[in-house]
Amino acid sequence: MCRRRLRRLNLVALVFPVAVWGCAQPEPPGRWEGARAVLDRSLRELQDEDPAAARHLEGLVSEAERVTAAERAALPWNRQPGRVEAAWGRAVEAARRRMAELRRTRAERRQSLEGLLREATARVQVARGRRGRSGMTEGQAALLAAAEFRLAAARRLAAEGDLRTALVQAAAALQYGERLDAAWEAVHERFSDPGLLREWRRQAELTVAESRRRHGVAIVVDKLHRRLLVYRAGVRVADLEVELGSGGLERKRFAGDRATPEGQYRIKQKKSGGATRYHLALLIDYPNAQDRRRYRTEVEAGEVPRGVGLGGLIEIHGGGGTGRDWTDGCVALEDGDMDRLFPLVEVGTPVTIVGAL
Amino acid sequence: MSRTRMTMMGMVLLVVGALAGCAKPPQQAIDQAQASLSQAEQAQATDYAPQAWSEAQQSMNAAMAEIAAQKAKFAPLRSYKHATQLIATAQQEAVTAQEAAVSGKQQAQADAQQAVTDVQASLDRANQLLDDLAKCRRRPKGFASDLQLLRGNVDGLGQQLSDVQSAMSSESYLEAKSLATELKTQVDGVVTDLESAKAKIGC
Numbered sequence: 001m002c003r004r005r006l007r008r009l010n011l012v013a014l015v016f017p018v019a020v021w022g023c024a025q026p027e028p029p030g031r032w033e034g035a036r037a038v039l040d041r042s043l044r045e046l047q048d049e050d051p052a053a054a055r056h057l058e059g060l061v062s063e064a065e066r067v068t069a070a071e072r073a074a075l076p077w078n079r080q081p082g083r084v085e086a087a088w089g090r091a092v093e094a095a096r097r098r099m100a101e102l103r104r105t106r107a108e109r110r111q112s113l114e115g116l117l118r119e120a121t122a123r124v125q126v127a128r129g130r131r132g133r134s135g136m137t138e139g140q141a142a143l144l145a146a147a148e149f150r151l152a153a154a155r156r157l158a159a160e161g162d163l164r165t166a167l168v169q170a171a172a173a174l175q176y177g178e179r180l181d182a183a184w185e186a187v188h189e190r191f192s193d194p195g196l197l198r199e200w201r202r203q204a205e206l207t208v209a210e211s212r213r214r215h216g217v218a219i220v221v222d223k224l225h226r227r228l229l230v231y232r233a234g235v236r237v238a239d240l241e242v243e244l245g246s247g248g249l250e251r252k253r254f255a256g257d258r259a260t261p262e263g264q265y266r267i268k269q270k271k272s273g274g275a276t277r278y279h280l281a282l283l284i285d286y287p288n289a290q291d292r293r294r295y296r297t298e299v300e301a302g303e304v305p306r307g308v309g310l311g312g313l314i315e316i317h318g319g320g321g322t323g324r325d326w327t328d329g330c331v332a333l334e335d336g337d338m339d340r341l342f343p344l345v346e347v348g349t350p351v352t353i354v355g356a357l
Numbered sequence: 358m359s360r361t362r363m364t365m366m367g368m369v370l371l372v373v374g375a376l377a378g379c380a381k382p383p384q385q386a387i388d389q390a391q392a393s394l395s396q397a398e399q400a401q402a403t404d405y406a407p408q409a410w411s412e413a414q415q416s417m418n419a420a421m422a423e424i425a426a427q428k429a430k431f432a433p434l435r436s437y438k439h440a441t442q443l444i445a446t447a448q449q450e451a452v453t454a455q456e457a458a459v460s461g462k463q464q465a466q467a468d469a470q471q472a473v474t475d476v477q478a479s480l481d482r483a484n485q486l487l488d489d490l491a492k493c494r495r496r497p498k499g500f501a502s503d504l505q506l507l508r509g510n511v512d513g514l515g516q517q518l519s520d521v522q523s524a525m526s527s528e529s530y531l532e533a534k535s536l537a538t539e540l541k542t543q544v545d546g547v548v549t550d551l552e553s554a555k556a557k558i559g560c
Contacts, residue, residue, distance in 0.1 A: 006361055044411070047403050054403075058414060065418045069426035078429070131506070141509025142516065145543070149517050153539045157532075165532055246502035258505065319498050326499030 032068060035088045036061075042095040046102065049164075053098045060091035109163040113154070116170035120151055123177030130184060137247050137258075140183050147176035187249050191224045191356045200354035203264055207352040208234055217344050219316070221331055223249060223260060224356035228316070228333065230341060237344075240337045243320045245329035249355075252286075252329060254295070254304050255311030260329050260353065261286045267349045270342065271315075279318030279335045280342045284351050286314040316341070316351070380435045382424050386444045390417060393451035402454040404531075405461030409454035416447035465530035472537035473521055479544040480518070483511045486551035493560040500558070507551060514544050 039061050046054040064087035071084050124147050130136070131144065150173035157166035190196055204220045211218035212234025220229045223244060230238035247258035265288060271281040287295070287310040298304040311329065320332035331353070333341065394417060402410040420443035427435045487508050493500075517540055524533035 002361060006364070040411075044407070047407060051403065062418050062421060065422040066425035069422035070429040073426035074429040075431065136506060136509065138505050138509035138512065141506045142513030145510040145513030145547075146517055149514055149540060149543045152543060153536055156539050157535060160535065162532070162535075165535075246505060258502065322499055324499070326502040328501055 032064070032084075032088055035064075035092050039091055039095050042099050046098055049102060049105070050098065053101075057091065057094055057098060060087075060094050064088045064091045106163060109167060110158075113158060113163060113167050113170055116167065116174055117151065117154060120147065120154075120170060120173035120177050123174070123181060124148060124151060127177065127180045127184075137183075137250070140180060143176050143180045143183065147173050147180065150176060188224075190251075191249075196355060200262075201357060203352050204354055204357055207231070207264065207350050210350055217346075217349050219341075219345070219349065219351045220357075221260075221316075221351070221353040222357045223262070223353065228331065228337075228341075230344065232344070238337075238340065240333055240341070241320075243322060243327065243332040244325045245327045246325050247329075249325075251355075252291075252311070253298060255309040257311075258327075258329055260327075260331060261291065261314055262353050262355055263288055263290055265314075265351045265353070267345055267347050267351060270345070270347065271317075272342070276315075276317060277319075278315075278332070280338045281315045281317035282342070282345060282349075282351075283313065283315050286310075286312060380427075380437045382428070382437055383441045383444060386441060386448070387420075387424070390420070390444050390448040390451060393448050393455065397451050397455035397458060400455045400458040401462060402458035404458075405465060406454050406457035409450065409457040413447060413450035413454045416443065416450045420444045420447045462528075462530070465534070466525075466528075469525060469530040469533040469537065472534045472541070473518070473525065476518065476521070476537050476541040476544060479541050479548060480511065480515050483544055483548050483551060486548065486555060487511060489560055490551065490555055490558070493555075493558055495558050495560070497558060503554070507547060507554075510547050511544070514540060514547070 039057065043054055043057055043061075046057060064084075067087040068084050071079055124144065127136075127140075127144050127147070131141070136144065150169045154166045154169035154173060157163075157169060207218045207220055208231050210216075211231040215233045218231045220231070221227070221242065222229065226242050226244065228238075228240045228242045229236055230240070244260040245258040250257065250259040252259040252261035263286070265284040265286055267282050268285045269283040271283065275281070291310055295304065295310050299306055314329055314331075316331045316333065316338075318333060318335040318338035320337075321334040322332075326332070394413060397406075397410060397413060402413075420440055423440040423443050424437065427437055427440060487504065490504055517536075521533050521536045521540065524530075524536060
C-alpha cells in the first residue's frame with residue numbers, strides 16, 4: 001500500500017503546482033498602456049519646467065512597472081489584489097497633480113508676461129512718438145533700441161515656449177522703458193520749475209519792453225511749445241511754428257550737444273542767397289557772456305569735459321516744416337515763414353530764447 | 358534503509374540542490390547601468406538629448422520590472438538571463454544618451470557661438486556704415502540728427518551683446534542662440550536703413 005500511495009502522492013505533488021500555475025490568470029499585457037502614454041506625455045512636459053517633479057514621477061512609474069511585473073509572475077496565493085492598480089493609480093494621480101500645478105504656473109507666467117509686454121510696449125511707443133517729434137539724444141536712442149530688442153526677444157522666447165526667460169526679457173524691456181521715461185522727465189521737469197518759469201518770463205518781458213521802447217522788432221522763442229513770437233513796438237505781430245535741435249529741449253552746455261541755447265541774444269548777421277543752405281538765415285551772437293561764465297563754472301565742476309568748447313553758429317533759418325527737431329541747435333522755420341520774418345529784422349534785433357512761457 | 362526513505366531523501370536533496378543553485382539578480386550590471394544613467398543625467402541629457410534619455414529610462418524600467426518579476430517567482434524557476442540582456446540594453450542606451458548629450462551640447466555651443474559671431478559681424482557692418490555716412494560730404498536736412506539716432510541705436514544694440522555673452526558663460530547655449538539670433542535681426546534692420554540712407558545720399 002505504501003508504495004502505491006507514495007507514487008500517487010508524488011504524482012499529485014508534481015501535477016498540482018503545474019495545474020495551479022497553468023490556471024493562473026496573468027494580467028492582460030496591454031492593460032496599462034493608456035496610463036503609460038499619459039505618464040510619458042506628462043514626463044516630457046515636466047522635464048523642462050520642473051525637473052524635480054519629473055524625477056519623482058519617473059520613480060513612481062518605475063515602481064508601478066516593477067509591481068506590475070512582480071504581480072504578473074507571482075504565484076496566485078502570493079498575489080495582492082489591487083496592488084498593481086494602486087501603483088499605477090499613485091503614478092497617474094501624481095502626474096495629474098503636477099500637470100495641474102504646471103498649467104497653473106504657466107497661466108500665471110503667461111499673465112505676468114502679457115502684463116509686462118503690454119506696459120513695456122506702451123512705454124516704447126510713447127518714446128517712439130517723442131523721438132519722432134522732438135528727437136532724442138544718442139543715449140536715449142540707445143535705451144530705445146535696447147528696449148525694442150528686449151521686447152522682440154521676449155516675444156520670440158514666448159513663442160518658443162520658454163516663458164521663464166521671456167519674463168526676464170520682458171522685465172528688462174520695461175526697465176529700459178522706465179529709464180527712457182526718467183530721461184524724458186529729467187529734461188522736462190525744469191519746464192515746470194516755478195523759479196525758472198519766472199526768470200524766463202522776466203527775460204521775455206524785458207525783450208518785449210525793449211521792442212515797445214524802441215518801436216522796433218523783437219523775437220522771443222518758446223522752446224517747449226516750439227513757437228517763435230515776433231513783436232513790433234511791443235505788440236505781437238506773428239506766432240510761428242519752429243523746429244529745434246535734436247537735443248533741443250535740453251539746456252545747451254557744450255559744442256555738439258545739439259541743444260538749442262537759452263538766453264538773451266541779438267542778430268549778428270543776416271544771410272541769404274549762397275551764404276546759407278537753409279534759404280535764409282539770421283546768425284545770433286551765441287555764446288554771450290553769461291554762456292561763457294556758465295561754461296567755465298561747469299568745466300571747473302567737472303560737469304562738462306575740458307576743451308570741448310561752447311560751440312557757435314546758432315541761427316534762425318529756413319528749411320523747417322519736417323515736423324520734428326532736427327537741427328544742430330538752430331531754430332528752423334518753414335521757408336515761407338522765414339520769407340516773412342527776414343525783412344522785419346536787422347542786425348541788432350533782440351532774440352530771447354526761453355525754455356517756456 | 359527502505360526504498361521509500363531513500364526516495365524521500367533523494368527528493369529532499371534535489372530540492373536543496375535546486376534552491377542552492379538559484380539564480381541571483383545581476384547586481385553588478387544593475388549598478389553599472391544606473392551609474393551610466395546618472396552620468397547621462399549629469400551630461401544634461403535631459404536638455405540636449407531628451408529622446409535618448411527617455412529611451413534609456415524606459416529600458417532601465419523594463420529591466421528592473423523583469424528583475425522584480427523574476428524575484429516574485431518560485432526560486433528554482435528564476436532566470437535572470439532576459440533581465441541581464443535588458444540591463445545590457447539599458448546600459449548601452451544610457452551611454453548613447455550621454456554621448457548624444459555631450460555632442461548635443463557641443464553642437465548647441467557651436468551654434469550659439471556662430472550666432473554671436475554673426476551678430477558681431479552685423480554690428481561691425483553697422484558701425485562701418487555709420488563711419489562712412491559721417492564722412493559724407495552731402496548732408497541733407499536733418500542728416501546729423503538722424504545719424505545721431507542711428508548711432509545711438511547701434512550702440513544700444515551692441516550693449517545687449519553682454520547679455521548674450523552671459524548666457525554663453527553660464528552654458529545656457531539655447532538661450533544664447535535665441536538672443537543672438539534676435540539681436541542680429543534688429544541690427545540687420547539698422548544696417549538696411551544705413552545702406553539705403555547711404556545709397557539715397559549718394560555717399
